[in-house]
Amino acid sequence: MDCRETKNYLKEKRRMCDTKKYCNECPFYDVEGMDCFGSSAAKPINAKEAIATVQKWSDENPRKTYAQDFFEKFPEAKPDKEGVPRMCRANCYGGSCQHSPVSEVSRVPCKACWNEEMKAADDE
Numbered sequence: 001m002d003c004r005e006t007k008n009y010l011k012e013k014r015r016m017c018d019t020k021k022y023c024n025e026c027p028f029y030d031v032e033g034m035d036c037f038g039s040s041a042a043k044p045i046n047a048k049e050a051i052a053t054v055q056k057w058s059d060e061n062p063r064k065t066y067a068q069d070f071f072e073k074f075p076e077a078k079p080d081k082e083g084v085p086r087m088c089r090a091n092c093y094g095g096s097c098q099h100s101p102v103s104e105v106s107r108v109p110c111k112a113c114w115n116e117e118m119k120a121a122d123d124e
């Protein structure tokens with residue numbers, strides 16, 4: 001996710017804040033000259049640094065992938081050698097897969113489709 005886009009920045013910033021129980025766990029808390037954005041009075045002084053901070057957190061804390069969600073729901077399912085379910089994601093979550101829309105011809109590239117970030121249902 002590219003946090004230089006304001007829309008993404010705000011979304012990821014909110015997601016980051018939601019995962020922190022206490023403000024002192026927040027990366028913003030440690031950045032000099034910044035205060036937690038959970039406080040309405042606080043504004044990041046340096047926008048560039050604020051974006052970089054959120055970008056870093058976003059990269060380190062990706063949203064859940066489809067594969068992660070699948071194995072949470074079906075813990076007994078056996079992953080294939082790529083660590084993803086033995087079918088194309090598009091066949092059980094919908095969406096599109098560039099690699100094998102329906103067929104099982106080329107299984108390996110479906111690693112990529114399983115490892116995409118899940119689209120949150122309550123997003124936006």
Ligand SMILES: [Zn+2]
Nearest residue numbers: 088097110113
């Ligand atoms: Zn696929």
